[in-house]
Amino acid sequence: MENLEINFKKIDQIKKITPKEKNFRTKNLELFKSAGFPSKRLEDWKFTDFRKIVDNNFNKLDTEKVTSDLQKTELIKNFEHNFIILANGSLHSSNFDYEEKNKIKINSYDNNIDYEPSDNSLICLNHALAENGYSLEIEENYKFKKTLVIYNFFTKDLKNKILNNKNKIKVKKNSEVHIIEYTINESKFKFINNVYEYLILEKNSKLKNLYIQNNKSEGFFHKYSKSELFDNSEYVNLIFSSGLRFNKLDIESDLNGKNCSCNILSALFLNKNEHQEIKTRINHLVPDCKSYQKVKKVLDSESKGIFQGKVYVKDVAQKTNAYQLSKALLLHENAEFNSKPELEIYADDVKCSHGSTSGSIDEDSLHYLMTRGLSRKESTKLLIKGFLNDVVEFIKNPKIKEFVENKLEEQVNGNK
């Protein structure tokens, strides 16, 4: 790694570090240093040669802290919401005026989680250096009255930085929250954002997470998201994060309690030179759980979309119902879609299905629309919208749906 030097002194500089934590961080930094950035030689990175991407885009990288303040924070006006503001991943401020007091705890990231060792060197790097992020806890028996928007601001001065952040959300028994993570980019320079996310859904809880960004970004995003679901809990993850130059979402979900359901849905429109991978691993560990995955990507010139989806069903996890579908619409001959659906099943009474298709815009459909007076461009846009629509339909709140539709439209029109 010629472009990144990290001295072990970095770890000594961390304030209030316990010997245990220091040991953990040091070990992870050693792991990262010996492995380097992941390359395509690793099965999990087969379609995303991150080492090469880093080499091609960065001469120099550093992990020094960024001191910038947020200039101004413009909030969404389309619907009422609570909010958390993150500046380059650190907790900046929050507001829960719509909610009851003492039901929600928000803090800067706490480091009290014992992590298992990882073979993803970016996770090791995160474990070694992450100092920022947030920790959100929702008390038992509490349903949020309004949506929570997490504004994820990236400031101007991130040139060649690697940001490492950790976030945790715990939804306790019988509670429910809908979150929109809204990324806003001001950086005109390239940087890497490396996030570790840990989600806990206790019995009968619900967590809906929607990712979308305001504008295009020069950022290279990697997020590993681990969720643990307990009895009757429901997790919905809606991914609309188009417009990012590079994004790899590595989602792992453990279904630990009966009758829980895990839903991962994505609708993406990728422009020139954009690269997005969604990698999932759903672990059905107990009987009677459901998982549903639907990933749709529209790929324009020289973009690359990847879906690696794995469903693992443990021998005891009878009556598992797992569904997985990925579909790509290719608009250009240089666009690329890679899909690797995997099922690993050890139980014998399960319902698991997977499918993957890719194709270009149907000429006959285009012709049909054009005979109704729409130009080729308008007709193409309409077909793209139609293609992505069934994922958008998962948004039940009409105002939020409209907001997302408008953002998607901006992306398809290439405005942002």
Added chain:
Amino acid sequence: MLEIKNLKASINSKQILKGLNLTIKPGEVHAIMGPNGSGKSTLANVLSGKNGYQVSGELNFKGESLNEIPVEVRAQKGLFLAFQYPLEIPGVNTNNFLKTSLNSVRKARGEKELDTLAFLKIVKEKSSELGIDEKFLSRQLNVGFSGGEKKKNEILQMKILDPYFSILDETDSGLDIDALKIVAKGVNSSRSKKKSFLVITHYQRLLDYIKPDFVHVLSDGKIIKTGFGDLAVELEKTGYKKLN
């Protein structure tokens, strides 16, 4: 209205239309009949401007050559094709699509674009005129529509876009008698001195409801016989073979 001179069209080096001549004046309804593979649908596709055909000959629409005019501009100029097999467009709401479509046609004509309310008023009016349940307009375009619903939707689109010249490509095939009557009503209620129709059909049955001014027989890429309404009745009895 429409003048076709020596129209030849081939696809994948196979010649389908082999020198077709046809003139349709304003206010006229022409029917084209012919056996399978005679080139009826190719004629409809070529008139609509579909890609993929090598076309020669002259196509004039309202005194203007259509040869270099793209599909959507033909539609904006008032040419409409009701498809034999209307396509299913998933994720696209029928009403929204129709509104976009109508507004692009209106814009091209220099008319004001309609807002949702004004548009819905037109839709309500036209669908009740045809006796079509407007409920299916809130569904995705043709998705899960029965064959009859798809054809009725084509006729409703025709009524809403209000074109000068409409081509009905085997709109009657697969329709029950009630749906057939709706299609016929759609055409008959639009007939005027300014509007013309080209009805492509296999069967004389539709022509009991839509009385054509002329009937042409298309065979092997050419019109081989032209007559009046009684020609269709005759064909129904004798078949196409005798003509060859």
